[in-house]
Amino acid sequence: MQDYFPIVVQVIPLDNYHVQVFFDDGKIVEYDAAKDLQGGIFKQLQDIRIFKDSCTILNDTLAWDISGDRNPSECIDIDPFTLYELESINHLIA
Template identity: 55%
Template sequence: MFPKVVQVVPTHNYRVYLYFEDGKIKLFDASKLIEKGVFQQLQDIDVFKSTCTVMNHTLAWDLSGKFDPTDCLDLDPEELYNSCPDVEEPSFLLEEALKAKG
């Protein structure tokens, strides 16, 4: 099975919750990644969060705003699946969902 990311939720501390097709939730810590090479463009937390998306079935950052899968920063989904720890649904998302329901 090739792991596929179906949803991402970036946080204010350079972490991203990764939701995989098989139901697993993983947590990726990008705090070291943003210190290297092309990923330094993500050091602005607003850019990190606003461009974070799913492209090519994985975690990606759409810096051009064109949703072009050939023009994004993305990470290997298999590496993310194998190296990131499993986590539970983040409580802040559940709280937001409850507030939205009124």
């Protein structure tokens, strides 16, 4: 699967600063963003409302659209390959 480029098709932000991430090939992972919220650009996501309300898909990956204008160059996003390498949680989803 070397030629596969992971594309995120759905994200579900959770109350514990985790995000369930669904890929176009059916894989589902859970990204723990809590560790990233300590500083830098991610610090503004410490407010759980902002974390959940701005969580979206931009650039075919998990992103936070802080400005609300859906500008892919002004979002906080996570490399889709980084997300895809996380352990699958498909067995936990009914």
